[in-house]
Amino acid sequence: MxxxxxxxxxxxxxxxxxxxxxxxxxxxxxxxxxxxxxTSAPAPSPTGAAPPSPTATPQRASRGNARATESSPSPSRTTPKATTSPKAAAEVVTGTGTCGASFYDEPQATANGERFDPEALTAAHKTWAFDTRVRVTNPDNGKSVIVRINDRGPYIDGRCIDLSRAAFRAIASLDLGHVDVRYEILK
Structure with a gap:
């Protein structure tokens, strides 16, 4: 054989x-x-099953709330919220100070010609240029909001900025009427 x-x-x-x-x-x-x-990619598993996909783990949100473990956020209506997160690195502060802040909510024409919207994050100042962005912080609770200057005022002693109702609500209770704030003019 x-x-x-x-x-x-x-x-x-x-x-x-x-x-x-x-x-x-x-x-x-x-x-x-x-x-x-x-040096190539690993061989496919003998079972033919797909490799496990990465899983999301909850992490602390910048505002103290746990993040959802979803891969993409679901659309929702946004409402103005105060922030206590660290300042963004891209924002350049060109001036700071402290003063009294109040709010107004009566619909009227603003000094720059816009119709005033009490639910927009806007404010009035006597001299700052229109469209200047300002971070306003309530030092009593650390809440802050960024507003856009679109009007002139306030004309009450001891106050330097009038916030829209929504902006004021973001940093303090409307029942207070006025609060002392720290402001940062942003570039």
Missing amino acids: ASAAVVGALLVGGGVGAVQLAGARGPETTVEITTAPT
């Missing part, structure tokens, strides 16, 4: 080896398997 030899290639742990099989009467053979490191 003639000896038959079968040569096959094996894929073993990412390496390739050759094996020669011989019949019982054939000469003794040596089997050598060599492995070479691979």
Whole structure:
């Protein structure tokens, strides 16, 4: 009976080896398997299952609320909210100070010609340029809001800024009527 030899290639742990099989009467053979490191992507799993996807873990939100573990936020109606988060690095502060702040909520024309919206985050100041952005912070509770100057005023001693109702509500209770604030003029 003639000896038959079968040569096959094996894929073993990412390496390739050759094996020669011989019949019982054939000469003794040596089997050598060599492995070479691979630099390509890992081989697919034998079960054919997809690799597990990354999972989101809850983390602290900048405003003290736990973040949802969803991969994308669901759309919702936004309402003005005060922030206690650190200042954004991109915002340049060009001036600071402290003064009294009050609010107004009667619809009227503003000094720059816009119709006043009490639910917009806007404010009035006697001299700051229109469209100046100002961060107003209530030092009693740390809440702050960024407003846009679109009107002139206030004309009451001890106050330097009039906030819209929404902006004031974001940093203090409307029942207070006025509070002392810290302001930062943003570039």
